[in-house]
Amino acid sequence: MKITTIDYWATSKDGFLHRLSPRVKAMGLICVIAAVVVLWNPVALACIFLALILIAVVGKLPLKLVLSLSAYPLIFTALLALTTELGSSASISIMLKGTTAACACVLLTLTTPYPVIFSMTRRVLPRLVNDALLLTYRTLFILGDALGNLMRAIHLRGALSWRHPLEALQTVASALGNLMLFSVSLAEADYDILYMRGYDGRIVPGEPPASDARPTARSGNRKED
Amino acid sequence: MSHIHLPDGILPVWVWVIGWIIALAWIFIANRIASPKPDILRRLPLLAVVSAFMLVAMSLEIVPLAYHVNLSVLAGTLIGPLLSPIAALIVEIVLAFVGHGGITVAGINLVLVALEMTLGSLLLRALIRLFGMKHIGLIGGIVTVITLAISTSLMLGVVSTISGSIPNHEGGMVSLKVFAETVYVLGPIGWLIEATLTGFILRYIASVRPSLLTENPERKGGRHENHDD
Numbered sequence: 270m271k272i273t274t275i276d277y278w279a280t281s282k283d284g285f286l287h288r289l290s291p292r293v294k295a296m297g298l299i300c301v302i303a304a305v306v307v308l309w310n311p312v313a314l315a316c317i318f319l320a321l322i323l324i325a326v327v328g329k330l331p332l333k334l335v336l337s338l339s340a341y342p343l344i345f346t347a348l349l350a351l352t353t354e355l356g357s358s359a360s361i362s363i364m365l366k367g368t369t370a371a372c373a374c375v376l377l378t379l380t381t382p383y384p385v386i387f388s389m390t391r392r393v394l395p396r397l398v399n400d401a402l403l404l405t406y407r408t409l410f411i412l413g414d415a416l417g418n419l420m421r422a423i424h425l426r427g428a429l430s431w432r433h434p435l436e437a438l439q440t441v442a443s444a445l446g447n448l449m450l451f452s453v454s455l456a457e458a459d460y461d462i463l464y465m466r467g468y469d470g471r472i473v474p475g476e477p478p479a480s481d482a483r484p485t486a487r488s489g490n491r492k493e494d
Numbered sequence: 495m496s497h498i499h500l501p502d503g504i505l506p507v508w509v510w511v512i513g514w515i516i517a518l519a520w521i522f523i524a525n526r527i528a529s530p531k532p533d534i535l536r537r538l539p540l541l542a543v544v545s546a547f548m549l550v551a552m553s554l555e556i557v558p559l560a561y562h563v564n565l566s567v568l569a570g571t572l573i574g575p576l577l578s579p580i581a582a583l584i585v586e587i588v589l590a591f592v593g594h595g596g597i598t599v600a601g602i603n604l605v606l607v608a609l610e611m612t613l614g615s616l617l618l619r620a621l622i623r624l625f626g627m628k629h630i631g632l633i634g635g636i637v638t639v640i641t642l643a644i645s646t647s648l649m650l651g652v653v654s655t656i657s658g659s660i661p662n663h664e665g666g667m668v669s670l671k672v673f674a675e676t677v678y679v680l681g682p683i684g685w686l687i688e689a690t691l692t693g694f695i696l697r698y699i700a701s702v703r704p705s706l707l708t709e710n711p712e713r714k715g716g717r718h719e720n721h722d723d
Contacts, residue, residue, distance in 0.1 A: 272549065275592060302597055305503040338593045342501030349504070349653075352673035367501030371593030378591045386591065395525040397534060397541075398580055404542030405549070405584050412543070412550040420554075438687070442694030445551060449568070449695065450703055452543040459539030468535060 273413055274334065278379045286328035286380040294377050295389055301373035305366045311358055314365035321372045330379050338375045342367025400472045408455065415451055419444040500603055500652070502596030509655045513602030520579045520608065528576055537577060544573045545584040552589075563688045567638045568695055570611025571618050571707065578611035579604065602652055606645045614641040618696075622707060630700045630707070635693035642685040650674050 279287075286294070301317060308314055325335045346367045350360035378386070383406045391399045423429050428440045528537050551565045570578045585607065586600045595603050617637045625633060654670050699706055 272553070272588070272592065298597075302502055306507065306598060341594050342596070345501055346504065348676060349673055352676050353670060363504055366503030367596070370502035370596055370598075374591050374597065375593045390587070395521070395529070397525055397529050397538065398521070398583060401538055401541045401545065401580065402584050402587065404539065405545040405588070408543050408546035409549055409588075412546050413553070416550050416554075435690070438690050439694050441554070442691050443698050445554075445565070445691070446695045446698030446702070448550070449547060449572070449699065450706075452547045453540075453572070453703075453706065456539040456543040459542070460536060463535055463539065468538075 271334065271338070272409055275338075275375075275378050276383065276410075278330065278334070279382045282329075282380075284328040284330070284380065286324070286330070286376065289380070291381050291385050291389060294381060298373050298377050302370050305370045308366075309359070309362050311361040311365060314362060314369055318365055318369040318372060321369065321376060325372075325376060325379075328376075328380065330376070335372065335375055335379065339368050339372035342371050396471055403472050404459065408452075408459075411455065412448060412452060416444070416448050419447060500596060500599040500649070502598050504656060505599060505602070505652065506655055509652060510598045510602060513599065513605060513652075515601075517579070517583070517601035517604045517608075520605070521583055524576055524579045528580065540573055541577050541581055541584070544569050544577075545581045545588075548581070548585050549588055561684050561687065563691055564607065564610070565688070565692065565695070566607055566610040567614030567618060567634070567641055568692055570613075570615035573611075573615075575612040575615055578615065579608040582608035582611060606649055606652075609648070610641045610645045613644065614638065617641070618707075627700045627704055627707070631693035631697035634696035635689040638689040638692045639685050642681075642688060646677065646681050646685075650677060 301321070304317055305314070308317075322332070322335070325332060343364060346364045349355075350363060355363070384403065387399060387402050387406070390402065394402070423440055423444060429437050431437060528534065548565060548569045552562045555562050566582075569581060573581055582604045586595060586604045589595045589603075590597045590600045614637055617640065618634060621633045621637065622630065650670075650673075653673070657670055696707070
């Protein structure tokens with residue numbers, strides 16, 4: 270997964286897909302998923318997939334990234350196709366179904382910042398879940414950077430040799446353990462921040478300005494705010 | 495291999511609809527219990543960082559096997575069974591939007607991951623109470639293998655429903671015997687990697703901050719417990 274890369278493309282680029290209304294893109298995603306659920310014809314599914322790839326090319330999205338992210342369902346579907354007596358048509362169909370649906374999701378996330386997507390999910394998800402989604406999104410980058418630094422330090426010290434897999438796993442485990450302790454202290458700091466800013470049980474995401482795409486806690490009923 | 499996030503369009507509609515019904519009911523109950531103030535203020539940051547921790551851990555790929563760890567037992571132990579389905583929902587939503595598991599089947603994927611977290615958390619805490627911290631690494635490893643074996647078997651049970659919905663090339667029913675055998679051969683490799691990693695992490699935490707494994711997870715996440723009381 271390349272969440273930071275996806276976020277970079279969603280927030281920093283400005284193609285026609287980026288300018289398209291998020292609602293239109295969400296409707297497009299729903300239509301593609303409905304088609305994927307209903308259709309079993311490999312030709313029709315291939316046409317939808319190629320149309321999505323064409324949209325990605327016209328929208329100047331990184332094709333390699335789109336294809337690599339869309340290919341993840343192939344692990345499951347190819348295994349299913351290879352180990353069952355589905356026949357060539359059904360095998361191709363199930364591989365195209367997963368890949369096409371994943372491609373549609375990837376096109377949405379590569380062209381729409383997460384806070385905007387979460388402002389749409391706000392209507393259907395409970396408050397706690399949506400607020401946690403927004404905080405998770407913010408925390409992902411902090412933890413991602415921290416883990417990146419830890420792994421870089423491990424690599425620089427040559428402590429990750431796959432000739433000694435158990436020692437390598439122990440080293441990675443120490444890094445993840447360290448990250449987990451950092452996560453707990455981050456949660457404590459977040460608690461302090463939310464308390465000080467008067468979190469009243471709701472974070473309101475909106476269309477982010479270009480300079481600041483991060484959500485903020487809504488001013489609450491505390492006078493300090 | 496232990497964590498195959500099911501993609502869209504494969505399962506019959508009734509299966510993923512039931513998956514969503516179970517998932518939403520579980521989320522509704524968890525949300526009703528977790529949301530009242532002032533608890534929400536304490537739970538929200540912990541929920542967010544644990545979800546982010548799982549997602550970041552998943553980004554560490556074990557290259558030759560195309561496998562990634564979930565650390566669901568560890569995450570479940572940190573936040574407890576109550577918040578586990580909500581954390582699983584957050585993880586599945588983010589994953590679905592990056593093409594890693596489908597949107598229609600996010601309900602089923604959620605139930606499987608939440609089950610791993612809940613079961614793992616309950617088992618691990620029960621065994622810690624029984625045996626203490628002395629063999630925490632081994633206990634964590636065993637619990638991880640048990641929970642992953644259960645969730646993989648459940649996943650196979652869910653996948654077996656397609657045998658009635660997709661005809662094979664001879665027009666008969668699809669046999670999933672070879673698929674199941676392949677999963678049970680390749681799956682344990684993934685279980686062992688995740689179990690070893692979880693065991694080592696638990697041993698590390700037990701030596702640095704053991705209170706994280708013994709305290710009630712519902713009380714973690716905030717230093718000032720009586721702000722709003």
